[in-house]
Amino acid sequence: MYSVNYHRATSVADAAKKIKSGDAKYLAGGMTLIPAMKTRLAAPSDLVDLNHIADLKGIKVSGKNVTIGAATTHFDVANDEKLKKVCPALSHLASHIGDPAVRHRGTIGGSVANNDPAADYPSALLALGATIVTNKRQIAADKFFKGLFETALKDDEIVTAVTFTAPARSGYAKFPNPASRYAMTGVFVTKGKDGVRAAVTGAGDDGVFRSKEIEAALTRKFEASALEGVTVPSGSLMGDIHATPEYRANLVVVMAKRAVMAANA
Structure with missing residues (x-):
């Protein structure tokens, strides 16, 4: 680690005032920021702790x-x-x-x-x-x-x-990385007064996104069986050492099915 100035904010207004000093970062749980600082991927001059507000x-x-x-x-x-x-x-x-x-x-x-x-x-x-x-x-x-x-x-x-x-029904299912427990693919589905929404994490090469294919299928019938034969394009999905884009495309549908089953349980 390196030298860093620590500030304990007493209120939101106090935190906003302190963040203006140098290259400061807000500190919440620190589950991402602290490891990044240890590996020198982040080097803020000041930390403004929000945990006591x-x-x-x-x-x-x-x-x-x-x-x-x-x-x-x-x-x-x-x-x-x-x-x-x-x-x-x-x-x-x-x-x-x-x-x-x-x-x-x-x-x-x-x-x-x-x-x-x-x-x-x-x-x-x-x-x-x-x-x-x-x-x-x-x-x-x-x-x-x-x-x-x-x-x-x-x-x-x-x-x-x-x-x-809160919607009338909601469900979430993810395929976790066995080491980090982060989602290699996770799908959260909801059905409420505004219709069906399905959001995907862990798979998109640009982060979280809504799946039009999943939403369209579940709008017709909010059951896992409605997703049979549905495919999600792999062109905008992430590929890494854990899974190819094509594998993640398949996981999106599988996790969506599990999420709907959980929502209807």
Whole structure:
């Protein structure tokens, strides 16, 4: 490690003020930033710790309307009883992120702001038609995720919460990398008053995306059988040492089937 100035923010306004000093970075759970600093892939001059801002933590459920504070941990998302009742798929997703140490430390806001192409939450928020709330504005998920590790956030913006209306049905399934537990391919599906949405993570060479092929098939019939014979183009999918684009294209359909089965269970 190298010399870095540490700041403990006491409020969102205080954090926004401190971020303007040098090449500063916000620190949430640190599950991505700290390893990047250890390997010198990131070298911020200052770290602004958001973990002690009470207003950024907690889950509120009012009917079908859900608000999750950005500093809420994966563990809390996985185990909140009210959230489990209205959107069990999101709790299920959170329960399979990383390992217990990661789930107790990592936060939903940190994951969303980082937008790792293999992270789980981006697919959920995209499929849920969620809104990402910052200290300055509200951004629809469809416009928030811009590409690999890229979002609509400005340099001085802080994700403060995510909000969504729970759909009638939702499900998530992923094929995890056995070492990292990141999604080699994950699919989150929803069926609500605005129709069917299906978002894919871990497979796109430009990050999370919605699958028109999956959505069209499930709009006709929201059952796994509706996906028989459906194919997803592999031209824009990721290829690496773990899987070819063609293999991931097949996994998208397989995971979508499992996600629909979970939604209908």
